[in-house]
Amino acid sequence: MEDLKIATHFMVSDGVFEQHALYLTETENGKYVVFFSEEDSQIRLQILEDFLAPYDSYTTYxxxxxxxxxxxxxxxxxxxxxxxxxxxxxxxxxxxxxVEWCFVGEPLEGNLVVAGIHIKASRGLYDHHGIYLGNFNGTDIVAHYSGFSEPLKKGEITITSLEEFQGDADTLYHIQYSPEVVAYSKFEIVDRARSRLDENSYNLFTNNCEHFAVWCITGEHRSEQVESVKRNTKSTLMLLDDLGLIQKNPLVMHSLGVSKTELAVDTAMDYILPRGTLIHSGVKLFSKLFFK
Structure with a gap:
Protein backbone atom coordinates (compact mmCIF):
# COMPACT_ATOMS: atom_id res chain seq x y z
CA MET A 1 0.00 0.00 0.00
CA GLU A 2 1.36 3.44 -0.94
CA ASP A 3 2.21 5.91 1.79
CA LEU A 4 -0.99 7.55 2.95
CA LYS A 5 -1.22 11.18 3.95
CA ILE A 6 -2.87 12.05 7.25
CA ALA A 7 -6.64 12.38 7.08
CA THR A 8 -7.03 10.16 4.01
CA HIS A 9 -10.37 8.49 3.39
CA PHE A 10 -9.91 5.04 1.90
CA MET A 11 -12.01 1.94 1.28
CA VAL A 12 -10.85 -1.69 1.39
CA SER A 13 -12.60 -4.70 -0.14
CA ASP A 14 -12.34 -8.48 -0.30
CA GLY A 15 -14.57 -8.67 -3.35
CA VAL A 16 -17.74 -9.05 -1.29
CA PHE A 17 -17.47 -6.82 1.75
CA GLU A 18 -16.31 -3.18 1.80
CA GLN A 19 -15.04 -1.18 4.75
CA HIS A 20 -14.31 2.56 4.85
CA ALA A 21 -11.72 4.07 7.17
CA LEU A 22 -9.80 7.24 7.94
CA TYR A 23 -6.03 7.09 8.09
CA LEU A 24 -4.83 9.06 11.10
CA THR A 25 -1.06 9.15 11.40
CA GLU A 26 2.06 7.15 12.21
CA THR A 27 3.40 6.85 15.76
CA GLU A 28 6.28 4.87 17.26
CA ASN A 29 3.82 2.01 17.73
CA GLY A 30 2.67 1.95 14.12
CA LYS A 31 0.25 3.53 11.67
CA TYR A 32 -3.34 3.94 12.83
CA VAL A 33 -6.78 4.11 11.27
CA VAL A 34 -10.16 4.89 12.75
CA PHE A 35 -13.37 3.39 11.37
CA PHE A 36 -17.00 2.65 12.09
CA SER A 37 -17.58 -1.06 12.58
CA GLU A 38 -20.88 -2.03 10.98
CA GLU A 39 -20.87 -5.31 12.92
CA ASP A 40 -21.40 -3.69 16.31
CA SER A 41 -21.92 0.02 15.39
CA GLN A 42 -18.80 1.09 17.31
CA ILE A 43 -16.06 3.59 16.40
CA ARG A 44 -12.77 1.69 16.52
CA LEU A 45 -9.05 2.47 16.40
CA GLN A 46 -6.74 -0.10 14.80
CA ILE A 47 -3.20 -0.49 13.48
CA LEU A 48 -3.26 -0.09 9.71
CA GLU A 49 -1.51 -3.40 9.01
CA ASP A 50 -4.06 -5.35 11.06
CA PHE A 51 -6.93 -3.45 9.47
CA LEU A 52 -5.74 -4.29 5.94
CA ALA A 53 -5.01 -7.97 6.56
CA PRO A 54 -8.45 -9.43 5.60
CA TYR A 55 -8.72 -7.41 2.37
CA ASP A 56 -7.05 -7.61 -1.01
CA SER A 57 -7.74 -4.17 -2.57
CA TYR A 58 -8.21 -0.57 -1.58
CA THR A 59 -9.34 2.77 -3.04
CA THR A 60 -8.56 6.27 -1.78
CA TYR A 61 -11.03 9.17 -1.91
CA VAL A 99 -15.75 9.06 7.42
CA GLU A 100 -17.74 11.57 5.36
CA TRP A 101 -19.00 13.11 8.60
CA CYS A 102 -15.37 13.70 9.63
CA PHE A 103 -14.73 15.64 6.41
CA VAL A 104 -17.94 17.40 5.50
CA GLY A 105 -19.86 17.40 8.76
CA GLU A 106 -23.61 17.53 8.74
CA PRO A 107 -26.19 20.28 9.12
CA LEU A 108 -26.50 19.50 12.85
CA GLU A 109 -29.81 21.33 12.80
CA GLY A 110 -32.28 20.90 15.62
CA ASN A 111 -35.71 22.40 15.85
CA LEU A 112 -34.32 25.84 16.73
CA VAL A 113 -30.69 26.48 15.96
CA VAL A 114 -27.37 25.27 14.51
CA ALA A 115 -24.75 23.53 16.64
CA GLY A 116 -21.94 25.52 18.19
CA ILE A 117 -23.93 28.60 19.17
CA HIS A 118 -24.49 30.39 22.47
CA ILE A 119 -28.06 30.22 23.74
CA LYS A 120 -29.73 31.51 26.87
CA ALA A 121 -32.95 30.81 28.74
CA SER A 122 -34.41 33.88 30.44
CA ARG A 123 -35.51 33.06 33.98
CA GLY A 124 -36.79 36.49 34.97
CA LEU A 125 -34.31 37.54 37.65
CA TYR A 126 -31.40 35.95 35.83
CA ASP A 127 -30.46 34.29 32.52
CA HIS A 128 -29.05 30.79 32.11
CA HIS A 129 -26.47 30.26 29.33
CA GLY A 130 -25.15 27.26 27.41
CA ILE A 131 -23.71 25.96 24.13
CA TYR A 132 -26.11 24.15 21.82
CA LEU A 133 -24.38 20.98 20.57
CA GLY A 134 -26.87 19.80 17.97
CA ASN A 135 -29.60 17.25 17.48
CA PHE A 136 -28.54 13.67 18.12
CA ASN A 137 -30.90 10.76 17.65
CA GLY A 138 -33.82 13.16 17.70
CA THR A 139 -32.82 15.02 20.87
CA ASP A 140 -31.50 18.59 21.02
CA ILE A 141 -28.64 18.71 23.52
CA VAL A 142 -26.87 21.55 25.34
CA ALA A 143 -23.60 21.81 27.29
CA HIS A 144 -23.93 24.17 30.22
CA TYR A 145 -22.81 24.88 33.75
CA SER A 146 -25.64 23.40 35.74
CA GLY A 147 -24.85 25.73 38.65
CA PHE A 148 -28.04 27.73 39.18
CA SER A 149 -29.80 26.14 36.22
CA GLU A 150 -32.21 25.72 39.11
CA PRO A 151 -32.35 28.48 41.75
CA LEU A 152 -29.62 28.18 44.41
CA LYS A 153 -28.50 24.75 43.15
CA LYS A 154 -24.82 24.47 42.23
CA GLY A 155 -23.50 21.86 39.84
CA GLU A 156 -20.96 20.89 37.20
CA ILE A 157 -20.68 21.39 33.45
CA THR A 158 -22.85 18.74 31.90
CA ILE A 159 -24.84 17.82 28.77
CA THR A 160 -28.61 17.78 29.03
CA SER A 161 -31.53 17.95 26.66
CA LEU A 162 -32.59 21.37 25.42
CA GLU A 163 -35.86 20.88 27.28
CA GLU A 164 -34.02 20.38 30.60
CA PHE A 165 -31.80 23.38 29.88
CA GLN A 166 -34.81 25.60 29.19
CA GLY A 167 -36.63 24.51 32.36
CA ASP A 168 -39.55 26.79 33.09
CA ALA A 169 -38.22 29.64 30.92
CA ASP A 170 -40.76 30.82 28.35
CA THR A 171 -38.21 31.85 25.71
CA LEU A 172 -34.84 30.76 24.37
CA TYR A 173 -32.48 33.31 22.81
CA HIS A 174 -29.61 32.95 20.35
CA ILE A 175 -26.76 35.21 21.52
CA GLN A 176 -25.21 36.82 18.42
CA TYR A 177 -21.50 37.68 18.14
CA SER A 178 -19.80 39.97 15.65
CA PRO A 179 -17.47 37.96 13.35
CA GLU A 180 -14.31 39.67 14.61
CA VAL A 181 -14.74 38.34 18.16
CA VAL A 182 -15.58 34.74 17.20
CA ALA A 183 -12.29 32.86 17.59
CA TYR A 184 -13.36 29.32 16.67
CA SER A 185 -15.28 27.29 14.10
CA LYS A 186 -18.63 25.72 15.01
CA PHE A 187 -16.99 22.33 15.53
CA GLU A 188 -14.21 23.82 17.65
CA ILE A 189 -16.81 25.59 19.81
CA VAL A 190 -18.61 22.29 20.37
CA ASP A 191 -15.30 20.59 21.13
CA ARG A 192 -14.28 23.33 23.60
CA ALA A 193 -17.60 22.90 25.39
CA ARG A 194 -17.10 19.15 25.60
CA SER A 195 -13.52 19.58 26.84
CA ARG A 196 -14.82 21.07 30.10
CA LEU A 197 -17.47 18.45 30.85
CA ASP A 198 -17.61 17.42 34.53
CA GLU A 199 -15.79 20.60 35.62
CA ASN A 200 -17.16 21.53 39.04
CA SER A 201 -15.82 25.01 39.78
CA TYR A 202 -18.95 27.10 39.50
CA ASN A 203 -18.76 30.60 40.96
CA LEU A 204 -21.59 33.07 40.46
CA PHE A 205 -19.23 36.03 39.99
CA THR A 206 -16.07 34.55 38.46
CA ASN A 207 -17.02 31.29 36.71
CA ASN A 208 -20.71 31.09 35.90
CA CYS A 209 -22.67 29.64 32.97
CA GLU A 210 -22.19 32.79 30.88
CA HIS A 211 -18.43 32.84 31.49
CA PHE A 212 -18.34 29.28 30.15
CA ALA A 213 -20.42 29.96 27.02
CA VAL A 214 -18.49 33.13 26.09
CA TRP A 215 -15.16 31.31 26.59
CA CYS A 216 -16.23 28.53 24.20
CA ILE A 217 -16.81 31.06 21.40
CA THR A 218 -14.32 33.88 21.98
CA GLY A 219 -11.66 32.45 24.28
CA GLU A 220 -12.39 35.25 26.75
CA HIS A 221 -13.69 34.60 30.24
CA ARG A 222 -16.37 37.21 30.88
CA SER A 223 -20.01 37.60 31.88
CA GLU A 224 -22.15 40.57 30.86
CA GLN A 225 -24.54 39.77 33.73
CA VAL A 226 -21.73 40.18 36.25
CA GLU A 227 -20.37 43.31 34.52
CA SER A 228 -23.86 44.84 34.56
CA VAL A 229 -24.23 44.18 38.30
CA LYS A 230 -20.81 45.73 38.92
CA ARG A 231 -21.65 48.82 36.87
CA ASN A 232 -25.01 49.30 38.59
CA THR A 233 -23.55 48.72 42.04
CA LYS A 234 -20.70 51.15 41.37
CA SER A 235 -23.12 53.84 40.15
CA THR A 236 -25.35 53.34 43.17
CA LEU A 237 -22.45 53.59 45.63
CA MET A 238 -21.10 56.71 43.92
CA LEU A 239 -24.55 58.34 44.04
CA LEU A 240 -25.08 57.50 47.71
CA ASP A 241 -21.62 58.82 48.53
CA ASP A 242 -22.26 62.08 46.67
CA LEU A 243 -25.43 62.46 48.74
CA GLY A 244 -23.36 61.92 51.88
CA LEU A 245 -25.30 58.78 52.84
CA ILE A 246 -22.39 56.31 52.93
CA GLN A 247 -18.61 56.16 53.19
CA LYS A 248 -17.14 54.25 50.26
CA ASN A 249 -14.70 51.39 50.87
CA PRO A 250 -11.82 51.79 48.37
CA LEU A 251 -11.27 48.03 48.13
CA VAL A 252 -14.92 47.45 47.27
CA MET A 253 -14.97 50.25 44.69
CA HIS A 254 -11.77 49.03 43.03
CA SER A 255 -13.22 45.51 42.76
CA LEU A 256 -16.21 47.05 40.97
CA GLY A 257 -14.04 48.55 38.27
CA VAL A 258 -13.05 51.97 39.66
CA SER A 259 -9.42 52.71 38.80
CA LYS A 260 -6.86 53.50 41.48
CA THR A 261 -6.28 56.93 39.92
CA GLU A 262 -9.98 57.75 39.99
CA LEU A 263 -10.21 56.64 43.62
CA ALA A 264 -7.20 58.79 44.55
CA VAL A 265 -8.65 61.90 42.86
CA ASP A 266 -12.09 61.18 44.29
CA THR A 267 -10.76 60.82 47.84
CA ALA A 268 -8.55 63.92 47.54
CA MET A 269 -11.48 66.05 46.42
CA ASP A 270 -13.46 65.00 49.49
CA TYR A 271 -10.76 66.54 51.67
CA ILE A 272 -9.73 69.55 49.55
CA LEU A 273 -13.07 70.90 48.30
CA PRO A 274 -16.43 71.35 50.04
CA ARG A 275 -18.74 68.43 49.18
CA GLY A 276 -21.62 69.38 46.87
CA THR A 277 -20.03 72.47 45.30
CA LEU A 278 -19.87 72.91 41.54
CA ILE A 279 -16.06 72.77 41.62
CA HIS A 280 -16.15 69.56 43.69
CA SER A 281 -18.61 67.91 41.28
CA GLY A 282 -16.74 69.17 38.21
CA VAL A 283 -13.38 67.76 39.32
CA LYS A 284 -14.99 64.42 40.16
CA LEU A 285 -16.63 64.29 36.73
CA PHE A 286 -13.30 65.12 35.08
CA SER A 287 -11.63 62.25 36.98
CA LYS A 288 -14.31 59.79 35.87
CA LEU A 289 -13.91 60.77 32.22
CA PHE A 290 -10.13 60.86 31.97
CA PHE A 291 -8.58 58.68 34.69
CA LYS A 292 -10.19 55.26 34.26
Missing part, protein backbone atom coordinates in the same frame (compact mmCIF):
# COMPACT_ATOMS: atom_id res chain seq x y z
CA UNK A 62 -10.45 12.84 -2.56
CA UNK A 63 -12.71 15.68 -1.40
CA UNK A 64 -12.92 18.91 -3.37
CA UNK A 65 -12.37 22.11 -1.42
CA UNK A 66 -15.95 23.23 -2.00
CA UNK A 67 -17.29 20.01 -0.47
CA UNK A 68 -15.16 19.45 2.61
CA UNK A 69 -15.72 21.77 5.56
CA UNK A 70 -12.64 20.99 7.63
CA UNK A 71 -8.87 21.00 7.20
CA UNK A 72 -6.81 17.84 7.86
CA UNK A 73 -6.12 18.59 11.53
CA UNK A 74 -9.78 19.28 12.26
CA UNK A 75 -10.77 16.08 10.42
CA UNK A 76 -8.45 14.11 12.72
CA UNK A 77 -9.82 15.99 15.71
CA UNK A 78 -13.40 15.10 14.76
CA UNK A 79 -12.46 11.44 14.35
CA UNK A 80 -10.70 11.27 17.72
CA UNK A 81 -13.54 13.12 19.43
CA UNK A 82 -15.94 10.56 17.95
CA UNK A 83 -13.74 7.80 19.33
CA UNK A 84 -13.63 9.41 22.77
CA UNK A 85 -17.29 10.49 23.10
CA UNK A 86 -19.39 8.15 20.93
CA UNK A 87 -22.52 8.73 23.01
CA UNK A 88 -22.89 12.20 21.49
CA UNK A 89 -22.57 11.19 17.85
CA UNK A 90 -25.30 11.15 15.23
CA UNK A 91 -26.51 7.73 14.14
CA UNK A 92 -24.34 6.25 11.37
CA UNK A 93 -25.64 3.54 9.07
CA UNK A 94 -22.28 2.77 7.44
CA UNK A 95 -18.55 3.28 7.71
CA UNK A 96 -18.69 5.57 4.70
CA UNK A 97 -21.18 7.86 6.49
CA UNK A 98 -18.83 8.14 9.48
Missing amino acids: RYSDNKRLYDDITVLHRALTALDKPEHLPHFCSGEEF
Whole structure:
Protein backbone atom coordinates (compact mmCIF):
# COMPACT_ATOMS: atom_id res chain seq x y z
CA MET A 1 0.00 0.00 0.00
CA GLU A 2 1.36 3.44 -0.94
CA ASP A 3 2.21 5.91 1.79
CA LEU A 4 -0.99 7.55 2.95
CA LYS A 5 -1.22 11.18 3.95
CA ILE A 6 -2.87 12.05 7.25
CA ALA A 7 -6.64 12.38 7.08
CA THR A 8 -7.03 10.16 4.01
CA HIS A 9 -10.37 8.49 3.39
CA PHE A 10 -9.91 5.04 1.90
CA MET A 11 -12.01 1.94 1.28
CA VAL A 12 -10.85 -1.69 1.39
CA SER A 13 -12.60 -4.70 -0.14
CA ASP A 14 -12.34 -8.48 -0.30
CA GLY A 15 -14.57 -8.67 -3.35
CA VAL A 16 -17.74 -9.05 -1.29
CA PHE A 17 -17.47 -6.82 1.75
CA GLU A 18 -16.31 -3.18 1.80
CA GLN A 19 -15.04 -1.18 4.75
CA HIS A 20 -14.31 2.56 4.85
CA ALA A 21 -11.72 4.07 7.17
CA LEU A 22 -9.80 7.24 7.94
CA TYR A 23 -6.03 7.09 8.09
CA LEU A 24 -4.83 9.06 11.10
CA THR A 25 -1.06 9.15 11.40
CA GLU A 26 2.06 7.15 12.21
CA THR A 27 3.40 6.85 15.76
CA GLU A 28 6.28 4.87 17.26
CA ASN A 29 3.82 2.01 17.73
CA GLY A 30 2.67 1.95 14.12
CA LYS A 31 0.25 3.53 11.67
CA TYR A 32 -3.34 3.94 12.83
CA VAL A 33 -6.78 4.11 11.27
CA VAL A 34 -10.16 4.89 12.75
CA PHE A 35 -13.37 3.39 11.37
CA PHE A 36 -17.00 2.65 12.09
CA SER A 37 -17.58 -1.06 12.58
CA GLU A 38 -20.88 -2.03 10.98
CA GLU A 39 -20.87 -5.31 12.92
CA ASP A 40 -21.40 -3.69 16.31
CA SER A 41 -21.92 0.02 15.39
CA GLN A 42 -18.80 1.09 17.31
CA ILE A 43 -16.06 3.59 16.40
CA ARG A 44 -12.77 1.69 16.52
CA LEU A 45 -9.05 2.47 16.40
CA GLN A 46 -6.74 -0.10 14.80
CA ILE A 47 -3.20 -0.49 13.48
CA LEU A 48 -3.26 -0.09 9.71
CA GLU A 49 -1.51 -3.40 9.01
CA ASP A 50 -4.06 -5.35 11.06
CA PHE A 51 -6.93 -3.45 9.47
CA LEU A 52 -5.74 -4.29 5.94
CA ALA A 53 -5.01 -7.97 6.56
CA PRO A 54 -8.45 -9.43 5.60
CA TYR A 55 -8.72 -7.41 2.37
CA ASP A 56 -7.05 -7.61 -1.01
CA SER A 57 -7.74 -4.17 -2.57
CA TYR A 58 -8.21 -0.57 -1.58
CA THR A 59 -9.34 2.77 -3.04
CA THR A 60 -8.56 6.27 -1.78
CA TYR A 61 -11.03 9.17 -1.91
CA ARG A 62 -10.45 12.84 -2.56
CA TYR A 63 -12.71 15.68 -1.40
CA SER A 64 -12.92 18.91 -3.37
CA ASP A 65 -12.37 22.11 -1.42
CA ASN A 66 -15.95 23.23 -2.00
CA LYS A 67 -17.29 20.01 -0.47
CA ARG A 68 -15.16 19.45 2.61
CA LEU A 69 -15.72 21.77 5.56
CA TYR A 70 -12.64 20.99 7.63
CA ASP A 71 -8.87 21.00 7.20
CA ASP A 72 -6.81 17.84 7.86
CA ILE A 73 -6.12 18.59 11.53
CA THR A 74 -9.78 19.28 12.26
CA VAL A 75 -10.77 16.08 10.42
CA LEU A 76 -8.45 14.11 12.72
CA HIS A 77 -9.82 15.99 15.71
CA ARG A 78 -13.40 15.10 14.76
CA ALA A 79 -12.46 11.44 14.35
CA LEU A 80 -10.70 11.27 17.72
CA THR A 81 -13.54 13.12 19.43
CA ALA A 82 -15.94 10.56 17.95
CA LEU A 83 -13.74 7.80 19.33
CA ASP A 84 -13.63 9.41 22.77
CA LYS A 85 -17.29 10.49 23.10
CA PRO A 86 -19.39 8.15 20.93
CA GLU A 87 -22.52 8.73 23.01
CA HIS A 88 -22.89 12.20 21.49
CA LEU A 89 -22.57 11.19 17.85
CA PRO A 90 -25.30 11.15 15.23
CA HIS A 91 -26.51 7.73 14.14
CA PHE A 92 -24.34 6.25 11.37
CA CYS A 93 -25.64 3.54 9.07
CA SER A 94 -22.28 2.77 7.44
CA GLY A 95 -18.55 3.28 7.71
CA GLU A 96 -18.69 5.57 4.70
CA GLU A 97 -21.18 7.86 6.49
CA PHE A 98 -18.83 8.14 9.48
CA VAL A 99 -15.75 9.06 7.42
CA GLU A 100 -17.74 11.57 5.36
CA TRP A 101 -19.00 13.11 8.60
CA CYS A 102 -15.37 13.70 9.63
CA PHE A 103 -14.73 15.64 6.41
CA VAL A 104 -17.94 17.40 5.50
CA GLY A 105 -19.86 17.40 8.76
CA GLU A 106 -23.61 17.53 8.74
CA PRO A 107 -26.19 20.28 9.12
CA LEU A 108 -26.50 19.50 12.85
CA GLU A 109 -29.81 21.33 12.80
CA GLY A 110 -32.28 20.90 15.62
CA ASN A 111 -35.71 22.40 15.85
CA LEU A 112 -34.32 25.84 16.73
CA VAL A 113 -30.69 26.48 15.96
CA VAL A 114 -27.37 25.27 14.51
CA ALA A 115 -24.75 23.53 16.64
CA GLY A 116 -21.94 25.52 18.19
CA ILE A 117 -23.93 28.60 19.17
CA HIS A 118 -24.49 30.39 22.47
CA ILE A 119 -28.06 30.22 23.74
CA LYS A 120 -29.73 31.51 26.87
CA ALA A 121 -32.95 30.81 28.74
CA SER A 122 -34.41 33.88 30.44
CA ARG A 123 -35.51 33.06 33.98
CA GLY A 124 -36.79 36.49 34.97
CA LEU A 125 -34.31 37.54 37.65
CA TYR A 126 -31.40 35.95 35.83
CA ASP A 127 -30.46 34.29 32.52
CA HIS A 128 -29.05 30.79 32.11
CA HIS A 129 -26.47 30.26 29.33
CA GLY A 130 -25.15 27.26 27.41
CA ILE A 131 -23.71 25.96 24.13
CA TYR A 132 -26.11 24.15 21.82
CA LEU A 133 -24.38 20.98 20.57
CA GLY A 134 -26.87 19.80 17.97
CA ASN A 135 -29.60 17.25 17.48
CA PHE A 136 -28.54 13.67 18.12
CA ASN A 137 -30.90 10.76 17.65
CA GLY A 138 -33.82 13.16 17.70
CA THR A 139 -32.82 15.02 20.87
CA ASP A 140 -31.50 18.59 21.02
CA ILE A 141 -28.64 18.71 23.52
CA VAL A 142 -26.87 21.55 25.34
CA ALA A 143 -23.60 21.81 27.29
CA HIS A 144 -23.93 24.17 30.22
CA TYR A 145 -22.81 24.88 33.75
CA SER A 146 -25.64 23.40 35.74
CA GLY A 147 -24.85 25.73 38.65
CA PHE A 148 -28.04 27.73 39.18
CA SER A 149 -29.80 26.14 36.22
CA GLU A 150 -32.21 25.72 39.11
CA PRO A 151 -32.35 28.48 41.75
CA LEU A 152 -29.62 28.18 44.41
CA LYS A 153 -28.50 24.75 43.15
CA LYS A 154 -24.82 24.47 42.23
CA GLY A 155 -23.50 21.86 39.84
CA GLU A 156 -20.96 20.89 37.20
CA ILE A 157 -20.68 21.39 33.45
CA THR A 158 -22.85 18.74 31.90
CA ILE A 159 -24.84 17.82 28.77
CA THR A 160 -28.61 17.78 29.03
CA SER A 161 -31.53 17.95 26.66
CA LEU A 162 -32.59 21.37 25.42
CA GLU A 163 -35.86 20.88 27.28
CA GLU A 164 -34.02 20.38 30.60
CA PHE A 165 -31.80 23.38 29.88
CA GLN A 166 -34.81 25.60 29.19
CA GLY A 167 -36.63 24.51 32.36
CA ASP A 168 -39.55 26.79 33.09
CA ALA A 169 -38.22 29.64 30.92
CA ASP A 170 -40.76 30.82 28.35
CA THR A 171 -38.21 31.85 25.71
CA LEU A 172 -34.84 30.76 24.37
CA TYR A 173 -32.48 33.31 22.81
CA HIS A 174 -29.61 32.95 20.35
CA ILE A 175 -26.76 35.21 21.52
CA GLN A 176 -25.21 36.82 18.42
CA TYR A 177 -21.50 37.68 18.14
CA SER A 178 -19.80 39.97 15.65
CA PRO A 179 -17.47 37.96 13.35
CA GLU A 180 -14.31 39.67 14.61
CA VAL A 181 -14.74 38.34 18.16
CA VAL A 182 -15.58 34.74 17.20
CA ALA A 183 -12.29 32.86 17.59
CA TYR A 184 -13.36 29.32 16.67
CA SER A 185 -15.28 27.29 14.10
CA LYS A 186 -18.63 25.72 15.01
CA PHE A 187 -16.99 22.33 15.53
CA GLU A 188 -14.21 23.82 17.65
CA ILE A 189 -16.81 25.59 19.81
CA VAL A 190 -18.61 22.29 20.37
CA ASP A 191 -15.30 20.59 21.13
CA ARG A 192 -14.28 23.33 23.60
CA ALA A 193 -17.60 22.90 25.39
CA ARG A 194 -17.10 19.15 25.60
CA SER A 195 -13.52 19.58 26.84
CA ARG A 196 -14.82 21.07 30.10
CA LEU A 197 -17.47 18.45 30.85
CA ASP A 198 -17.61 17.42 34.53
CA GLU A 199 -15.79 20.60 35.62
CA ASN A 200 -17.16 21.53 39.04
CA SER A 201 -15.82 25.01 39.78
CA TYR A 202 -18.95 27.10 39.50
CA ASN A 203 -18.76 30.60 40.96
CA LEU A 204 -21.59 33.07 40.46
CA PHE A 205 -19.23 36.03 39.99
CA THR A 206 -16.07 34.55 38.46
CA ASN A 207 -17.02 31.29 36.71
CA ASN A 208 -20.71 31.09 35.90
CA CYS A 209 -22.67 29.64 32.97
CA GLU A 210 -22.19 32.79 30.88
CA HIS A 211 -18.43 32.84 31.49
CA PHE A 212 -18.34 29.28 30.15
CA ALA A 213 -20.42 29.96 27.02
CA VAL A 214 -18.49 33.13 26.09
CA TRP A 215 -15.16 31.31 26.59
CA CYS A 216 -16.23 28.53 24.20
CA ILE A 217 -16.81 31.06 21.40
CA THR A 218 -14.32 33.88 21.98
CA GLY A 219 -11.66 32.45 24.28
CA GLU A 220 -12.39 35.25 26.75
CA HIS A 221 -13.69 34.60 30.24
CA ARG A 222 -16.37 37.21 30.88
CA SER A 223 -20.01 37.60 31.88
CA GLU A 224 -22.15 40.57 30.86
CA GLN A 225 -24.54 39.77 33.73
CA VAL A 226 -21.73 40.18 36.25
CA GLU A 227 -20.37 43.31 34.52
CA SER A 228 -23.86 44.84 34.56
CA VAL A 229 -24.23 44.18 38.30
CA LYS A 230 -20.81 45.73 38.92
CA ARG A 231 -21.65 48.82 36.87
CA ASN A 232 -25.01 49.30 38.59
CA THR A 233 -23.55 48.72 42.04
CA LYS A 234 -20.70 51.15 41.37
CA SER A 235 -23.12 53.84 40.15
CA THR A 236 -25.35 53.34 43.17
CA LEU A 237 -22.45 53.59 45.63
CA MET A 238 -21.10 56.71 43.92
CA LEU A 239 -24.55 58.34 44.04
CA LEU A 240 -25.08 57.50 47.71
CA ASP A 241 -21.62 58.82 48.53
CA ASP A 242 -22.26 62.08 46.67
CA LEU A 243 -25.43 62.46 48.74
CA GLY A 244 -23.36 61.92 51.88
CA LEU A 245 -25.30 58.78 52.84
CA ILE A 246 -22.39 56.31 52.93
CA GLN A 247 -18.61 56.16 53.19
CA LYS A 248 -17.14 54.25 50.26
CA ASN A 249 -14.70 51.39 50.87
CA PRO A 250 -11.82 51.79 48.37
CA LEU A 251 -11.27 48.03 48.13
CA VAL A 252 -14.92 47.45 47.27
CA MET A 253 -14.97 50.25 44.69
CA HIS A 254 -11.77 49.03 43.03
CA SER A 255 -13.22 45.51 42.76
CA LEU A 256 -16.21 47.05 40.97
CA GLY A 257 -14.04 48.55 38.27
CA VAL A 258 -13.05 51.97 39.66
CA SER A 259 -9.42 52.71 38.80
CA LYS A 260 -6.86 53.50 41.48
CA THR A 261 -6.28 56.93 39.92
CA GLU A 262 -9.98 57.75 39.99
CA LEU A 263 -10.21 56.64 43.62
CA ALA A 264 -7.20 58.79 44.55
CA VAL A 265 -8.65 61.90 42.86
CA ASP A 266 -12.09 61.18 44.29
CA THR A 267 -10.76 60.82 47.84
CA ALA A 268 -8.55 63.92 47.54
CA MET A 269 -11.48 66.05 46.42
CA ASP A 270 -13.46 65.00 49.49
CA TYR A 271 -10.76 66.54 51.67
CA ILE A 272 -9.73 69.55 49.55
CA LEU A 273 -13.07 70.90 48.30
CA PRO A 274 -16.43 71.35 50.04
CA ARG A 275 -18.74 68.43 49.18
CA GLY A 276 -21.62 69.38 46.87
CA THR A 277 -20.03 72.47 45.30
CA LEU A 278 -19.87 72.91 41.54
CA ILE A 279 -16.06 72.77 41.62
CA HIS A 280 -16.15 69.56 43.69
CA SER A 281 -18.61 67.91 41.28
CA GLY A 282 -16.74 69.17 38.21
CA VAL A 283 -13.38 67.76 39.32
CA LYS A 284 -14.99 64.42 40.16
CA LEU A 285 -16.63 64.29 36.73
CA PHE A 286 -13.30 65.12 35.08
CA SER A 287 -11.63 62.25 36.98
CA LYS A 288 -14.31 59.79 35.87
CA LEU A 289 -13.91 60.77 32.22
CA PHE A 290 -10.13 60.86 31.97
CA PHE A 291 -8.58 58.68 34.69
CA LYS A 292 -10.19 55.26 34.26
